[in-house]
Amino acid sequence: MALVLNEDEVTLRDTAEGFFANKAPVTALRKLRDARDETGFDRALWAEMADMGFAGVCVDEDHGGVDMGFMAAGLLAEQMGRNLSASPFLSTAILAATAIRHGGTAEQKAKWLSAISGGRAVMALALDEGAKHNPKGIQTRAETSGNGFKINGAKAMVVDGHVADQLIVAARMDDEQIGLFLVDPKTAGVDIERTIMVDSRNAARIDLKDVEVTGDARLSEGDDVLTKVMSAGRAVVAAELLGAGGAAFEMTVAYIKERKQFGKIIGEFQGLQHRASHLYSEYQLARSAVLASLTALDEGDENAAKYCAMAKAKLGSFAKLASQEGVQMHGGVGMTDEYDIGLYMKRIRVLQELLGDASYHFDQLATQSHY
Amino acid sequence: MSDLKQFRAETRAWLEENCPKSMRAPVKSDSEMYWGGRGAKFQSEDQKLWFERMLAKGWTVPSWDKKYGGAGLNRAQAQILKQEMKRINARNPLPSFGIWMLGPALLKFGSEDQKLEFLPPIARGEIRWCQGYSEPGAGSDLASLATKAEDKGDYYLVNGQKVWTSYADQADWIFCLVRTDNSGTKHQGISFVLFDMESEGVETRPIKLISGKSPFCETFMNDVKVPKENLVGEEGQGWNIAKYLLTHEREMIGESPLSRSLSEMAVQQTGTVEGKMPDPYLRGKIAEAEIDDWAMSMTMARMLAEAKAGASLGANSSMLKYYGTELNKRKFELLMDAAGHDGLEWESERSEEGNLARTWLRTKGNSIEGGTSEVQLNIISKHILQLPGA
Numbered sequence: 001m002a003l004v005l006n007e008d009e010v011t012l013r014d015t016a017e018g019f020f021a022n023k024a025p026v027t028a029l030r031k032l033r034d035a036r037d038e039t040g041f042d043r044a045l046w047a048e049m050a051d052m053g054f055a056g057v058c059v060d061e062d063h064g065g066v067d068m069g070f071m072a073a074g075l076l077a078e079q080m081g082r083n084l085s086a087s088p089f090l091s092t093a094i095l096a097a098t099a100i101r102h103g104g105t106a107e108q109k110a111k112w113l114s115a116i117s118g119g120r121a122v123m124a125l126a127l128d129e130g131a132k133h134n135p136k137g138i139q140t141r142a143e144t145s146g147n148g149f150k151i152n153g154a155k156a157m158v159v160d161g162h163v164a165d166q167l168i169v170a171a172r173m174d175d176e177q178i179g180l181f182l183v184d185p186k187t188a189g190v191d192i193e194r195t196i197m198v199d200s201r202n203a204a205r206i207d208l209k210d211v212e213v214t215g216d217a218r219l220s221e222g223d224d225v226l227t228k229v230m231s232a233g234r235a236v237v238a239a240e241l242l243g244a245g246g247a248a249f250e251m252t253v254a255y256i257k258e259r260k261q262f263g264k265i266i267g268e269f270q271g272l273q274h275r276a277s278h279l280y281s282e283y284q285l286a287r288s289a290v291l292a293s294l295t296a297l298d299e300g301d302e303n304a305a306k307y308c309a310m311a312k313a314k315l316g317s318f319a320k321l322a323s324q325e326g327v328q329m330h331g332g333v334g335m336t337d338e339y340d341i342g343l344y345m346k347r348i349r350v351l352q353e354l355l356g357d358a359s360y361h362f363d364q365l366a367t368q369s370h371y
Numbered sequence: 372m373s374d375l376k377q378f379r380a381e382t383r384a385w386l387e388e389n390c391p392k393s394m395r396a397p398v399k400s401d402s403e404m405y406w407g408g409r410g411a412k413f414q415s416e417d418q419k420l421w422f423e424r425m426l427a428k429g430w431t432v433p434s435w436d437k438k439y440g441g442a443g444l445n446r447a448q449a450q451i452l453k454q455e456m457k458r459i460n461a462r463n464p465l466p467s468f469g470i471w472m473l474g475p476a477l478l479k480f481g482s483e484d485q486k487l488e489f490l491p492p493i494a495r496g497e498i499r500w501c502q503g504y505s506e507p508g509a510g511s512d513l514a515s516l517a518t519k520a521e522d523k524g525d526y527y528l529v530n531g532q533k534v535w536t537s538y539a540d541q542a543d544w545i546f547c548l549v550r551t552d553n554s555g556t557k558h559q560g561i562s563f564v565l566f567d568m569e570s571e572g573v574e575t576r577p578i579k580l581i582s583g584k585s586p587f588c589e590t591f592m593n594d595v596k597v598p599k600e601n602l603v604g605e606e607g608q609g610w611n612i613a614k615y616l617l618t619h620e621r622e623m624i625g626e627s628p629l630s631r632s633l634s635e636m637a638v639q640q641t642g643t644v645e646g647k648m649p650d651p652y653l654r655g656k657i658a659e660a661e662i663d664d665w666a667m668s669m670t671m672a673r674m675l676a677e678a679k680a681g682a683s684l685g686a687n688s689s690m691l692k693y694y695g696t697e698l699n700k701r702k703f704e705l706l707m708d709a710a711g712h713d714g715l716e717w718e719s720e721r722s723e724e725g726n727l728a729r730t731w732l733r734t735k736g737n738s739i740e741g742g743t744s745e746v747q748l749n750i751i752s753k754h755i756l757q758l759p760g761a
Contacts, residue, residue, distance in 0.1 A: 272758075277749075289665070291669070313662055363658070367647070
């Protein structure tokens with residue numbers, strides 16, 4: 001298993017490091033937030049990301065992508081996490097692109113994959129419905145209706161759903177299987193409410209009332225494709241958590257090397273040193289888990305789905321600890337909006353929930369391992 | 372086929388053919404293994420056969436040079452052999468402090484004469500070694516050790532006491548840290564010497580642990596004569612060797628000792644109700660520990676791959692030691708939770724004489740021996756995070 005980056009990967013990481021630090025640093029997120037930006041991300045940045053090949057990182061070359069695989073996607077996501085860079089990378093370049101690439105017909109691919117890699121379409125996966133991630137509990141129905149389907153249900157936490165050019169809706173079909181359906185948000189019966197989240201990023205609640213779609217709106221065999229989509233999403237979210245948690249950890253260590261109290265640099269206190277060193281250890285495990293899951297995806301490992309879920313659980317726990325220790329060790333200033341550490345805590349809380357928190361994955365792992 | 376692929380295929384076939392079935396079953400305790408030494412006896416024909424076959428291949432010390440009794444495998448090949456042995460749960464044919472600890476120290480710091488004299492008997496399991504590091508007054512603060520070695524011309528006269536010497540009562544020789552000079556800082560004036568445990572003036576006394584077992588001893592040295600040629604490296608430079616060995620030791624202690632997965636072992640205790648462990652809280656904790664276990668093994672693999680061939684992991688070995696041992700303690704707490712009343716039985720056939728309870732108690736030492744968790748966190752703070760005053 002490739003746990004050490006090769007030369008190409010190091011080059012990509014360095015490129016991404018410079019790109020996101022320069023083009024989409026934390027100050028850019030603050031600007032979007034304070035201006036109450038309608039889109040919630042910078043469309044010019046997304047266009048540039050497409051030019052760099054980032055939007056098409058998981059799209060094949062026939063459809064304008066660079067097809068560099070999930071390891072590359074993870075390296076990009078890590079840098080986005082470090083800088084809290086806002087873009088539709090997860091919703092569009094990972095979740096939608098994986099769904100269409102693995103479940104789409106030739107026509108669907110031609111239309112949507114090229115638009116994704118070209119940065120011309122924002123897409124959103126409408127999967128969850130309740131307060132917690134629960135794909136098995138999907139209640140949205142897609143009844144057969146004439147040559148097409150009629151969809152009814154309510155979706156929540158649809159990342160970038162407020163500006164999506166196309167939705168991919170997970171719905172239960174007549175045979176109780178989950179199908180994935182391409183739905184134009186302008187279709188009659190689709191009601192979208194933008195939800196600005198705690199991290200100043202955006203999602204949507206979407207009501208679907210008698211929404212009619214044609215038969216060719218359905219992606220093929222939903223369950224397998226959905227598993228693939230969720231695995232990819234989990235590994236990439238884990239990579240973003242690695243970046244966000246890692247940045248929170250590093251800014252905290254830097255802070256305790258500067259802050260003085262009782263006539264001492266507070267980093268001299270063993271009470272903080274040991275907690276920082278424990279966090280360093282967790283950071284190392286977190287990085288290995290991310291690299292192992294991304295590699296497993298790229299290699300088509302039979303346990304890839306399991307590893308992605310495990311990495312998602314581990315990274316949620318690591319980054320949560322990093323942000324909590326970060327705010328605590330910053331002391332009073334950690335509670336202020338002026339310092340960045342709080343923004344990391346907010347983003348990490350959102351990423352923890354996306355595609356299943358640690359408890360969800362503990363339960364899933366135990367169930368799948370028969371205990 | 373690449374060379375490594377071919378090596379893997381050949382190794383797999385050889386192990387399949389030569390590793391006896393009974394040598395593929397997990398051991399319950401260290402005493403079921405063949406540790407070698409002057410008085411060592413094989414406990415079964417299979418154990419003897421397995422040892423002799425591995426010895427003939429040079430695979431008791433696969434990565435040592437052939438002239439020292441090894442097979443001269445490179446790092447990748449040695450890794451493959453390890454993986455292939457693990458694949459069939461093959462037992463280590465010769466667990467040995469000589470192989471794990473002294474060997475690497477001699478290879479790095481010893482003279483050619485010392486290597487040729489001491490390494491081959493280690494590889495052949497003829498001499499069993501123990502480690503004389505800690506003293507009653509020098510535990511976490513190892514460098515404050517006081518065992519005195521006086522220069523008497525062609526020999527040192529050694530007086531003092533060591534503690535936590537693993538299996539000193541069964542070992543033939545000891546590698547030992549002694550103080551040859553008191554004039555400088557505590558790290559200066561430490562030397563690394565080797566001597567026969569049968570030398571006049573050496574006495575050992577086993578220490579009974581909370582597990583009821585005695586893997587460690589106190590060792591007393593009273594006017595022991597150690598020939599000068601048994602000094603490894605320069606006089607007064609022993610601390611460098613000690614640090615190197617401690618780093619090495621930490622990399623090993625971090626490894627998981629479980630032969631089956633934590634959940635399998637837990638389910639064996641708790642059973643399942645409709646496919647699930649009956650206690651949902653414990654079930655979640657076990658899943659969490661299994662994830663950490665996986666992330667830990669991936670981290671060891673990653674750090675070994677990142678280190679240049681043969682290079683030490685440096686301060687990251689402290690991270691692995693700290694996390695691995697704390698995780699190990701966590702896992703055995705969970706197994707005790709799973710076993711409930713059954714895990715408390717101390718003297719019964721059913722419990723194999725309290726095997727789980729005794730192992731659980733033994734794991735408490737993991738985060739103390741080889742440098743406590745707190746010492747490892749200090750090392751990370753100082754050398755990796757570079758925090759002030761660490």
